[in-house]
Amino acid sequence: MRVIGAPLDDRELGWPHITDVADPAAVERMVQRAVSEFGRLDCAHNTAGMAGAGQPIPDYPLEEWYRGIDVMLTGAQKALALPPGFSLFSVSEKAFARAEKIPNRGFYFDFLEFKKQQAEWMTPSTPSIAHIHALQSKLDEIFEEGLDARSDRHARTNALVHDWVRRAGFDFFAEEGFCSKTLTCVKNNRGIDVLKLARDLREKHHLVIDPGYGNIRGQTFRLSNMGDETEETVSHLLACLDDCLG
Template identity: 45%
Template sequence: MPHVKLHIPGPVEVSEKTFKALCSPMIGHRGQGFKDLYGKIQPQLQNLLGTRQLVYLSTSSAWGVMEGAVRNLVQKKVLNCMCGAFSDKWFDVSKKCGKAAEALQVDWGSPIRAEAVDQKLATGEFDAITLIHNETSTGTMSPLADIAALKKKYPDVMFIVDAVSSMTAVPLGFDALGIDVLLAGTQKAFALPPGLAVFVASPAALAKAATAKDRGYYFDFVEFEKNARESMTPSTPAIPHIYALGSKLDEFFAEGLDARYARHRKTNKMVHDWAARHGFTLFPEKGFESVTLTCVNNGAKPGGRIVDAAKLQKLVKERGFLIDGGYGKIKGTTFRLSNMGDETEATMAQLIAALDEAMKSL
């Protein structure tokens, strides 16, 4: 079957170079070879995330760490900030972990605002909040710095942040933000195959985790810290993915992080311009659009052009590209296009040409 290039918002296209790194000869995870591998990428990860804390490698998708964070850090009640499918689901997951949880729900397409979080935290009921920085289902980016600034006012509240579809595409200075957990799966803006998550936890989070009785083993933050000090992981990690992560990190720093962030902004704007050229509006509230994907309004909200999203997807697929036909309750009434990972202005121009061609038949 000919390969259809991925422009869905994760997993995204994986390069030949990354696949090659993934196929490096196997090594044991308790030997010096693995310690050298993790030891080499640790400072790169710390640099990428702006932290002096150790960055952990979790052999799981993002949900493992998202659930783990709740199990490690919620003792009283968690405030789940909800603005789309993934952030809404974190509320269900918190309850499934047996935690007291409250929803801070806004309309899909709206961001989470610091004032709303402040109002809730002022009740004193919560010892943790969950926030998704870039809600992938709606293509909406919440103002992380504004929300993180509340940590100073509520130092005992654990700020748990999912940057699944923004990490590596925008600057995320963990220590400067002052939050407690920052996590991502690596099949999105890292452009690795699915199967690995990375995360970092504050000293306060680690201290609190140590007092949590039912935090389990596989996602025990204390175990991650103890092992990471020795450049190891608590259990057998996905070593091929870690080789591939090493290769990706070398690429990130060869390109330069600022250049990488600028590239994502440029390629994202190309998609915005395409949408405007065809009379579409965007789904997110103005000023809060993601820079890694574009969620095009296709009837979910008033205004703008409406097309048969399934037909558009099919026509674009015939031209060699997979785009997303919308997620959850906005499937079809939105569609999504990713510019995450390795995409350049040249490769995005190819997608846009295919979209332009497809639009002629709609």
């Protein structure tokens, strides 16, 4: 934990490390790297559920879904290009069997209650009908385009963003080899006024980017090429960024 008021060390921002938690050797390598990087490992919090870093559902290879993942939670926004406020999850038979042995499962995440209601095409609480219809429409579009074609499109738009980052003289916040294919976190190594950049982009071109969160607000900004973004829309965004940067 960081002492309040102490300078923020770059290492306290964390680092990504892709690890297959089903592979003991891979987990051991992750722990060794953590100890090497930080000197020790005080605790570990397992939030595993989806292998890979920054891989939204539409870009995820189908074979990865069949690796015995018991419970997977996600949201409907961003890569699915839907409004926020709707959660999706999948549960394996193994997880259902485990839930049957839990006497006090709660309500909101009682998988057995969801399964019971699903058999009657219902949900335990009032469903968000608008989200359900929007999701159906979006899934139709995704499968019409094809998962491979969608993934290829995101790879092309991502290449445009990464080329722009290098050309504009910025660095990537993530380590080499760990950048997302659909969302790029740009390190503000040029020392520009990121909040002003975001404001100018919004006021001059009616486009919105994220100027960073929490302790790294202003030290980074994020550029998305996920969801329905195309080479045309991403190129337009990058041209507008050039205009605002002068």
